Amino acid sequence: MLQFVNTLLTGLGQGAVYAAFALALVLIWRATRVVNFAQGAMAAFTTYLALLVVESTGSWWVGLLVALACGLVLGAGVERVVVRRVGPHNELGAVIVTLGLFVALQALASILFGAQFRSFPAPAGLEGFSVGGVTVALTPSMLITIGAVAVVLLGLVALFRFTDVGLRMRASAFDGEVARLLGVPVGRMLTLGWALAALVGSLAGVLIASGSLVWPAYMDTVIVNGFVAAVLGGLDSPGGAVVGGLAMGVILALVTGYVGADLVPLAALAVLVAVLLVRPQGLFARTAARRV
Amino acid sequence: MATPVRPTEKAGSAPRSGREPGRWAGLAARLRPRATFARHALLALVALVVVVLLLELTGPFRNSQFATMSYYAIAAAGLTVLTGLNGQISLGHGALMAVGAYTAGLLLPAGIPLLVVLVIAAGVTAVVGVIVGAAASRLKGPYLAGATLAFAVAVPGLAIHFDEALGGEQGLAVPSPRAPEWFADAVYFLSANETSSAKYLAYVGWTVAIVAFLLLANLAASRIGRIWRAVRDDEVAAELAGIRLSPVRVLAFTVSAACAGLAGGVLGVVVRLAAPTGFTIVLSISLLTAVVLGGLGSLFGAVLGSALLVFLPPAVTNLGASAGLSDVQSAQLAPFVYGAVLILVILLAPGGVVGTVRARWHARTTAPAEAPEERTGRS
Amino acid sequence: MSAPATTAALRVTGLTAGYGPVTALDGVDVAAEPGHITAVLGANGAGKTTLLRTVSGLVPARSGSVHAGDVDLTGAAPEKIARAGIAHVPEGRGVITELTVEENLRLGALLGKARGRADTAIDDVYTMFPPLAERRRRDAHTLSGGERQMLVIGRALACGPDVLLLDEPSLGLAPRVVSQIFELLRERVEGSRLAVLLVEQNARSALSVADVGVVLNLGRVVASAPAAELAADDALRHAYLGF
Numbered sequence: 001m002l003q004f005v006n007t008l009l010t011g012l013g014q015g016a017v018y019a020a021f022a023l024a025l026v027l028i029w030r031a032t033r034v035v036n037f038a039q040g041a042m043a044a045f046t047t048y049l050a051l052l053v054v055e056s057t058g059s060w061w062v063g064l065l066v067a068l069a070c071g072l073v074l075g076a077g078v079e080r081v082v083v084r085r086v087g088p089h090n091e092l093g094a095v096i097v098t099l100g101l102f103v104a105l106q107a108l109a110s111i112l113f114g115a116q117f118r119s120f121p122a123p124a125g126l127e128g129f130s131v132g133g134v135t136v137a138l139t140p141s142m143l144i145t146i147g148a149v150a151v152v153l154l155g156l157v158a159l160f161r162f163t164d165v166g167l168r169m170r171a172s173a174f175d176g177e178v179a180r181l182l183g184v185p186v187g188r189m190l191t192l193g194w195a196l197a198a199l200v201g202s203l204a205g206v207l208i209a210s211g212s213l214v215w216p217a218y219m220d221t222v223i224v225n226g227f228v229a230a231v232l233g234g235l236d237s238p239g240g241a242v243v244g245g246l247a248m249g250v251i252l253a254l255v256t257g258y259v260g261a262d263l264v265p266l267a268a269l270a271v272l273v274a275v276l277l278v279r280p281q282g283l284f285a286r287t288a289a290r291r292v
Numbered sequence: 293m294a295t296p297v298r299p300t301e302k303a304g305s306a307p308r309s310g311r312e313p314g315r316w317a318g319l320a321a322r323l324r325p326r327a328t329f330a331r332h333a334l335l336a337l338v339a340l341v342v343v344v345l346l347l348e349l350t351g352p353f354r355n356s357q358f359a360t361m362s363y364y365a366i367a368a369a370g371l372t373v374l375t376g377l378n379g380q381i382s383l384g385h386g387a388l389m390a391v392g393a394y395t396a397g398l399l400l401p402a403g404i405p406l407l408v409v410l411v412i413a414a415g416v417t418a419v420v421g422v423i424v425g426a427a428a429s430r431l432k433g434p435y436l437a438g439a440t441l442a443f444a445v446a447v448p449g450l451a452i453h454f455d456e457a458l459g460g461e462q463g464l465a466v467p468s469p470r471a472p473e474w475f476a477d478a479v480y481f482l483s484a485n486e487t488s489s490a491k492y493l494a495y496v497g498w499t500v501a502i503v504a505f506l507l508l509a510n511l512a513a514s515r516i517g518r519i520w521r522a523v524r525d526d527e528v529a530a531e532l533a534g535i536r537l538s539p540v541r542v543l544a545f546t547v548s549a550a551c552a553g554l555a556g557g558v559l560g561v562v563v564r565l566a567a568p569t570g571f572t573i574v575l576s577i578s579l580l581t582a583v584v585l586g587g588l589g590s591l592f593g594a595v596l597g598s599a600l601l602v603f604l605p606p607a608v609t610n611l612g613a614s615a616g617l618s619d620v621q622s623a624q625l626a627p628f629v630y631g632a633v634l635i636l637v638i639l640l641a642p643g644g645v646v647g648t649v650r651a652r653w654h655a656r657t658t659a660p661a662e663a664p665e666e667r668t669g670r671s
Numbered sequence: 672m673s674a675p676a677t678t679a680a681l682r683v684t685g686l687t688a689g690y691g692p693v694t695a696l697d698g699v700d701v702a703a704e705p706g707h708i709t710a711v712l713g714a715n716g717a718g719k720t721t722l723l724r725t726v727s728g729l730v731p732a733r734s735g736s737v738h739a740g741d742v743d744l745t746g747a748a749p750e751k752i753a754r755a756g757i758a759h760v761p762e763g764r765g766v767i768t769e770l771t772v773e774e775n776l777r778l779g780a781l782l783g784k785a786r787g788r789a790d791t792a793i794d795d796v797y798t799m800f801p802p803l804a805e806r807r808r809r810d811a812h813t814l815s816g817g818e819r820q821m822l823v824i825g826r827a828l829a830c831g832p833d834v835l836l837l838d839e840p841s842l843g844l845a846p847r848v849v850s851q852i853f854e855l856l857r858e859r860v861e862g863s864r865l866a867v868l869l870v871e872q873n874a875r876s877a878l879s880v881a882d883v884g885v886v887l888n889l890g891r892v893v894a895s896a897p898a899a900e901l902a903a904d905d906a907l908r909h910a911y912l913g914f
Binding site for chain 1 (some may be wrong): 724727729738748749752753754759760761767768769770774778779781782826828
Binding site for chain 2 (some may be wrong): 029034035037082085086092093094095096097099100102103105106107110111112113114129157192202212217220224227228231258262263264265266268269272273276277280
């Protein structure tokens with residue numbers, strides 16, 4: 001029983017990170033109809049920058065801020081310099097370009113930061129809380145992870161629901177031409193969307209690295225799990241991405257706990273195939289979404 | 293999708309028949325299918341001669357590089373057919389190569405002849421391809437890429453999980469077959485050269501590659517190839533013309549997977565090892581780089597691209613070393629270049645090398661006014 | 672036709688545009704005066720929609736010019752043209768269905784305005800089209816065809832434009848709804864400084880509401896006259912307007 005509860009708790013902690021990562025994918029998908037396969041490599045890159053800062057300043061929080069800021073800049077730069085030039089309706093081209101960014105950034109990280117494993121400090125303790133004399137798998141670090149994801153999520157909801165910029169961003173994503181006719185600078189909104197998504201992706205990168213090891217490819221499985229989470233929730237639905245992320249966290253924790261960690265990617269694949277065959281629009285898509 | 297791809301067989305015949313209409317064009321049209329296959333056979337023969345010349349005129353080091361190039365070429369050919377002719381993207385071809393390599397690793401120690409093993413490797417991988425292809429047949433673009441990415445990440449985990457049969461992290465040693473007597477004699481007779489193991493494997497690899505290319509070229513020029521292109525260019529129109537999309541897609545994926553399996557089998561005997569670390573995502577993406585650079589849908593482009601995968605890494609690694617980078621850092625320059633190449637080709641020359649050269653050629657031989665049309669093959 | 676000296680709200684001179692090898696507009700001159708509705712008529716493929724799309728910058732002009740008042744807008748980006756006071760209601764699909772009614776209107780009202788003034792602009796639309804007020808919190812995809820047309824016209828008016836470009840507002844609507852919308856439009860334009868360029872295939876009802884009519888055929892202007900005059904010209908009606 002305790003093992004089961006602990007597995008669930010671990011799963012929710014991981015799931016919060018997948019949720020953030022899936023959210024980053026969904027933000028970009030909604031804005032530009034591109035799945036950003038480079039998201040993981042971008043996040044790994046900013047996490048390395050954060051690690052440099054953490055090692056020199058000793059503060060995890062300063063490192064996080066640097067990662068978020070760099071994510072913002074990197075996301076905007078990638079959209080401006082690369083993605084925008086692919087042109088509309090070139091689905092295959094967009095996929096290939098993000099894959100190119102993926103390998104190029106990952107290799108660049110190896111060249112700049114080294115290919116070896118490096119440990120990334122945790123923001124707080126990694127000892128589980130003790131409840132009635134029993135230690136459970138809920139740690140202060142995990143609370144920070146979940147809290148950070150919740151703050152970002154609420155921030156995004158507030159941005160999109162209650163601000164004019166958010167409204168303009170949504171309009172640009174749903175119907176760029178109409179938005180332009182209403183005076184919305186759609187290009188700038190898309191850049192902003194990529195920047196925000198990369199910020200959220202960077203958050204996920206730092207959170208998953210914290211209290212653990214980083215190496216240039218450490219985000220590879222996170223890309224897959226985040227993508228599966230996003231598809232599970234419906235690529236168009238930010239709320240779905242969060243629920244999908246938490247669900248993936250729990251499912252994969254159960255597989256790790258009861259079957260074997262080597263088969264986690266296989267489990268992710270199984271979930272993905274099941275979702276795509278049964279309900280390809282995802283579990284939480286509102287309506288048959290606008291197809292371009 | 294439809295990057296400006298032209299079927300290989302059109303390159304030579306189209307302008308000619310365009311210039312002399314009438315009696316000869318009609319005759320040419322009637323003779324065309326047979327002429328196409330005959331031309332493919334002739335090209336295969338020429339390729340064989342080129343391979344013999346290259347392998348006999350170069351030393352063991354180059355021989356082993358050519359052996360490596362042969363399996364990249366086979367896998368890239370399979371991928372270019374899938375992506376270029378049928379419009380499906382796959383990030384799972386590295387994992388499919390793993391299936392072929394592990395099959396070879398399991399069967400060769402049992403004393404089964406090499407060629408039989410390679411055929412079985414292709415067959416087993418084709419079966420996996422049917423399953424993956426069936427799951428993928430309803431998916432498009434980013435969904436397909438994501439699903440095959442998940443597949444690619446999942447497969448090495450299997451090798452680690454079933455470590456008793458598959459050797460875990462260490463991998464599976466693949467015995468490298470020796471050249472038979474008659475083969476060594478034949479080579480000696482031909483060039484007075486001794487047959488090294490690398491040379492034998494390069495011959496095996498390229499023979500397999502030429503056969504695979506011949507089959508693929510004929511398939512691409514056949515009715516099936518036309519159906520693949522029809523589905524790629526306009527699904528709705530193809531469906532209205534009575535084509536059922538799913539079986540067509542699954543078939544393309546299966547053929548492509550069989551090539552990957554064949555390539556994996558050759559890789560196994562050339563590298564003498566099938567290990568999870570050999571089949572990462574980067575392998576899949578390098579294959580994609582090869583076909584995108586060569587020109588999606590072009591078999592010749594796949595050969596060009598696979599040459600890049602073999603000859604670029606040592607070149608940039610040397611460059612890196614002379615620029616003061618460590619070995620580990622220099623080794624990462626190759627994937628960095630792959631990524632950069634992918635981006636630059638899509639942004640600047642979406643037709644790849646073959647497509648761009650062909651577009652230039654057309655622009656020069658036809659009226660200048662028609663030139664811009666080359667770049668519009670998108671839907 | 673040389674450009675007259677009066678400053679029209681919108682003046683299109685010698686406009687040529689097209690798609691690929693096709694020339695859809697061939698040296699078109701059109702003007703829209705403040706307080707007037709100018710109907711652009713013609714058969715399918717006459718270039719009416721292309722005219723509006725070129726004016727609002729969605730289709731690049733090959734030659735000719737577009738002026739709003741004294742400002743040269745030729746070749747400007749659509750968002751810049753919108754901010755210069757030209758509101759374009761595109762044909763059939765202007766509603767952003769994923770947003771609520773109020774969000775759609777706010778998007779228009781935000782154009783170059785502070786928040787408080789945006790709210791008054793939205794309230795003005797609700798006064799003009801009361802059905803929208805009842806549905807302000809609903810997603811726009813729940814609206815009927817007539818309500819959608821009210822929404823896109825209302826949203827364009829909320830931009831506070833000097834020129835309103837309307838593309839086929841009658842498309843797919845019941846005749847009663849069309850005349851209702853046209854009446855409201857007439858009231859809104861009368862005595863204001865708003866100029867309307869109304870593209871219609873339904874020439875009869877368009878001429879009933881317009882002051883001036885311009886007839887396009889194969890990308891060229893074939894007639895330009897007061898609406899009543901056009902409606903009375905039997906030969907023209909039969910040849911180009913189909914009634």
